[in-house]
Amino acid sequence: MRGESMGKVIAEDTLMAKLEDGTTVVMKVILDSIKEMGFSPFGGVNFSVNITTQIAFTPPEELKEKVKDRPVHYPGQQLPTDGWEVVDVTWQRPAVIETTVDTSKGAFSFKIVTEATMAARNMNYRLPSGDPLYQIAWVYKYYWRPAKKDIVELLMEAKMAKDVSPDELAHAYRVN
Numbered sequence: 001m002r003g004e005s006m007g008k009v010i011a012e013d014t015l016m017a018k019l020e021d022g023t024t025v026v027m028k029v030i031l032d033s034i035k036e037m038g039f040s041p042f043g044g045v046n047f048s049v050n051i052t053t054q055i056a057f058t059p060p061e062e063l064k065e066k067v068k069d070r071p072v073h074y075p076g077q078q079l080p081t082d083g084w085e086v087v088d089v090t091w092q093r094p095a096v097i098e099t100t101v102d103t104s105k106g107a108f109s110f111k112i113v114t115e116a117t118m119a120a121r122n123m124n125y126r127l128p129s130g131d132p133l134y135q136i137a138w139v140y141k142y143y144w145r146p147a148k149k150d151i152v153e154l155l156m157e158a159k160m161a162k163d164v165s166p167d168e169l170a171h172a173y174r175v176n
Contacts, residue, residue, distance in 0.1 A: 008032070008033075009030055010033065010034060011030075013028075014028050015029060015094055015114050015115070015138070016093045017119075019090065020089075020090050021063060021087050023060065023087070025055065025056070025057055027095065027136070028053065029112070031099065031112065032050040034048070035047065035048050043146055045104070045144075047110065049112070053138075055136065057134040063123070064126075064130050066123060067123055067126040067130070067132045070124060071126070072125070072127070073125040074128060079133075080122060083122045083123060083124030084121070084135075086120050087134075089118070092115065092116050095112075096113050096114075098111045100147050101144075105146070106146055107147035108147055109146075110142075110143070111142070112140055112141070113141040114138055114141075115138060117138055117139055119135070119137070120134070120135050120136075122134075
């Protein structure tokens with residue numbers, strides 16, 4: 001695993017993927033912080049987030065055997081430029097993080113979907129663990145919208161809105 005969480009964890013989920021060579025990828029996605037950051041046409045609020053990832057690759061034993069006599073590549077070293085080959089992502093369960101954020105414009109439902117997009121391996125080197133060297137690319141897809149009010153909030157507002165007709169209330173609080 002690499003990376004470390006940088007503070008209080010707001011929410012987390014795990015991306016699971018399988019590569020065409022039989023390698024399993026487990027990527028923990030951690031939402032460390034989220035805050036309002038300027039204007040957006042999507043509800044009037046933009047967000048700044050801090051996300052940490054921790055990634056582990058588990059290759060089949062036969063691949064470990066093929067690289068057992070290869071030079072060791074230590075984490076933190078510059079990546080080698082030779083020997084890379086693309087390995088297709090054949091299956092995945094994206095990481096999905098959902099939370100509610102209070103802003104100056106009210107509460108927003110915020111969602112991050114993390115998907116693996118590409119993978120590559122290098123059989124010319126091995127990690128200290130004996131595994132081939134892997135890299136994976138991923139994308140974060142962000143979604144947000146004003147949070148729907150819960151039934152208690154709606155009833156309290158309806159009780160305070162005595163001069164509003166039921167049709168006006170239904171229109172104001174319609175569920176999309």
